[in-house]
Amino acid sequence: MSTDFDAIIIGGGPAGSTAASLLAIEGKHVLLLEREVFPRAHVGESLLPASLPIFDALGIREKISNAGFVEKYGAAMVWGNTREIWSWLFAETKGPYEHSYQVTRPEFDQILLENAGSKGAVVKESCQVIKPLVDDTGTVTGVEYFDEQQNLQMASAPITIDASGQQTLFANFFGLKNWDNDFRHLALYGYYIGGDHLQPPDQGSILIESYENGWAWKIPLHNGKSSVGLVLDESWGQEKIKQFGTDALFAGEIDKLVEIKNLLRSATFDGETILIKDWSYLTKQMTGDGYILVGDAACFIDPLFSSGVHLALQGGVLAAAYAVTLLEDPQLARSAARQYEATYRRRYGYFHELARLFYGSNSSLKSQFWTERTISADDWSTQSREEFVNIVAGNSPEGYERVVIEQGHAPETFVTAIQTAEIERVNRATKSQDLNNQQLVEGIPQLIEGARLVKGAVLGSHKYELGYILQTDQRPEGYPVITPIALLLNLCDGKRTVEQIAEEMQDHLSPDGNEIVTMVVEAVRNLLADGLVHLAAD
Numbered sequence: 001m002s003t004d005f006d007a008i009i010i011g012g013g014p015a016g017s018t019a020a021s022l023l024a025i026e027g028k029h030v031l032l033l034e035r036e037v038f039p040r041a042h043v044g045e046s047l048l049p050a051s052l053p054i055f056d057a058l059g060i061r062e063k064i065s066n067a068g069f070v071e072k073y074g075a076a077m078v079w080g081n082t083r084e085i086w087s088w089l090f091a092e093t094k095g096p097y098e099h100s101y102q103v104t105r106p107e108f109d110q111i112l113l114e115n116a117g118s119k120g121a122v123v124k125e126s127c128q129v130i131k132p133l134v135d136d137t138g139t140v141t142g143v144e145y146f147d148e149q150q151n152l153q154m155a156s157a158p159i160t161i162d163a164s165g166q167q168t169l170f171a172n173f174f175g176l177k178n179w180d181n182d183f184r185h186l187a188l189y190g191y192y193i194g195g196d197h198l199q200p201p202d203q204g205s206i207l208i209e210s211y212e213n214g215w216a217w218k219i220p221l222h223n224g225k226s227s228v229g230l231v232l233d234e235s236w237g238q239e240k241i242k243q244f245g246t247d248a249l250f251a252g253e254i255d256k257l258v259e260i261k262n263l264l265r266s267a268t269f270d271g272e273t274i275l276i277k278d279w280s281y282l283t284k285q286m287t288g289d290g291y292i293l294v295g296d297a298a299c300f301i302d303p304l305f306s307s308g309v310h311l312a313l314q315g316g317v318l319a320a321a322y323a324v325t326l327l328e329d330p331q332l333a334r335s336a337a338r339q340y341e342a343t344y345r346r347r348y349g350y351f352h353e354l355a356r357l358f359y360g361s362n363s364s365l366k367s368q369f370w371t372e373r374t375i376s377a378d379d380w381s382t383q384s385r386e387e388f389v390n391i392v393a394g395n396s397p398e399g400y401e402r403v404v405i406e407q408g409h410a411p412e413t414f415v416t417a418i419q420t421a422e423i424e425r426v427n428r429a430t431k432s433q434d435l436n437n438q439q440l441v442e443g444i445p446q447l448i449e450g451a452r453l454v455k456g457a458v459l460g461s462h463k464y465e466l467g468y469i470l471q472t473d474q475r476p477e478g479y480p481v482i483t484p485i486a487l488l489l490n491l492c493d494g495k496r497t498v499e500q501i502a503e504e505m506q507d508h509l510s511p512d513g514n515e516i517v518t519m520v521v522e523a524v525r526n527l528l529a530d531g532l533v534h535l536a537a538d
């Protein structure tokens with residue numbers, strides 16, 4: 001069936017414009033519909049360094065670095081078991097990038113949106129999408145929208161990407177939204193002109209200060225202003241707004257802070273207090289026939305870790321890859337959709353657990369807000385919690401994750417789980433290193449229980465490709481593995497020795513005999529250390 005476009009994108013925020021740019025780079029005919037006229041205001045100014053490679057992929061790294069945004073080298077917090085400010089730098093973490101940016105969203109989002117246009121996407125501002133067009137089979141075939149002149153229009157495409165942010169257009173239409181009762185907050189924020197910043201090296205950092213009724217942020221911006229906001233319990237906040245109004249409540253709560261209030265002593269409030277819903281949610285389904293949800297349209301997690309824009313950018317990359325797969329390799333689309341959802345859910349689960357832990361371990365304050373968010377010792381048993389433990393255990397400091405473990409007052413069960421996982425990891429690594437080559441050559445490797453090798457969609461450079469995935473009970477979406485490792489894993493059946501495996505692999509691969517034995521020995525050693533195989537006699 002002929003359609004107007006290859007893909008339609010709803011919303012020109014970070015998620016939508018990233019997906020549009022990447023699809024246009026792949027030569028796809030893309031329509032992006034944005035209801036506002038850019039530059040438009042938006043909350044969410046503090047970025048993560050992990051976004052820098054995405055700026056490279058979009059070809060905007062230089063534009064971003066020339067925009068004059070404040071360079072952000074880390075985060076500072078009043079949180080955990082002390083009321084002193086403690087800070088950490090991205091340079092201390094294991095990531096390759098030492099800084100990120102504090103951006104003004106009107107400018108930042110405009111750079112991204114203009115980029116989509118310059119790459120060839122058809123960008124239409126002042127166009128509000130009303131609803132998806134759905135055919136008899138339940139497939140989304142396009143959208144209905146009001147154009148710039150308020151005329152009702154239709155556009156069709158094999159894939160529609162909903163990047164409408166907290167508007168969650170498709171999730172509302174299809175009834176897919178699940179509110180997350182762990183984080184029912186509201187935010188009040190505004191801008192201050194002037195004032196002071198933290199001392200070097202933290203002058204560009206976000207400052208997060210917990211206080212009796214919630215927490216506050218202060219983000220230094222390059223236009224001489226600071227973004228200052230409060231995160232409060234939703235029902236408590238609504239009650240107080242009824243009593244005092246947003247402006248008086250905001251000013252009154254800022255007055256209860258210590259560090260942020262101190263930095264704002266000589267600053268003047270600029271404009272109005274903005275009230276915004278800050279209630280986390282996850283959609284039940286992120287892909288369906290003819291559509292995919294991305295960014296805040298797919299899920300929203302508490303802003304504590306400044307992760308929203310990064311998740312939106314990364315989601316834009318994945319959604320574009322999914323759309324290219326659907327257009328070029330439709331047989332792989334279902335598997336790609338499963339991978340997309342699994343990746344997204346895993347990230348949500350991770351930040352959810354991290355946030356729960358952060359809120360739950362802030363022992364420096366005793367008030368209703370913090371007591372209600374305490375995690376009880378036995379409240380630590382879900383799969384995403386186990387996954388979280390496995391990710392953070394044994395790793396070098398990784399910003400927020402390690403800091404909460406070291407500075408917070410985490411539940412005993414969590415601390416024990418981390419310690420156990422760390423000990424197991426060290427033991428596995430030591431044991432695999434202690435085995436000499438001869439022992440390994442004679443060893444009989446076997447996949448751990450529940451591990452299985454499957455063929456499915458694996459993320460390639462710009463689309464999903466057919467590849468091998470090692471799935472485990474703990475990580476159902478699996479680890480993508482290259483073909484030689486897949487071949488090796490297939491032979492780890494608890495019957496063949498490493499030497500026999502190497503012989504069989506030689507029939508499929510070209511290196512000479514010695515080289516392949518060495519390769520297989522080293523690969524098995526790594527798989528043992530990662531806990532993905534064990535030796536049959538273990």
Ligand SMILES: Cc1cc2nc3c(=O)[nH]c(=O)nc-3n(C[C@H](O)[C@H](O)[C@H](O)COP(=O)(O)OP(=O)(O)OC[C@H]3O[C@@H](n4cnc5c(N)ncnc54)[C@H](O)[C@@H]3O)c2cc1C
Pocket residue numbers: 010011012013014015016033034035036042043044045046047048127128129130163164165166167169187229276277278294295296297303305306307308309310312
């Ligand atoms: C209080 C608070 C503080 C935050 N702080 C941070 C932070 O410091 N760092 C961070 O990374 N994240 C932060 N976030 C999260 C961040 O703002 C979002 O996660 C991010 O903007 C999501 O990007 P997006 O592209 O999915 O959606 P958005 O940026 O919201 O873009 C969606 C776009 O879709 C358009 N749109 C909506 N409906 C329609 C329609 N029907 N038709 C056409 N267009 C439509 C909108 O106009 C908008 O431009 C914060 C969030 C909150 C609530």
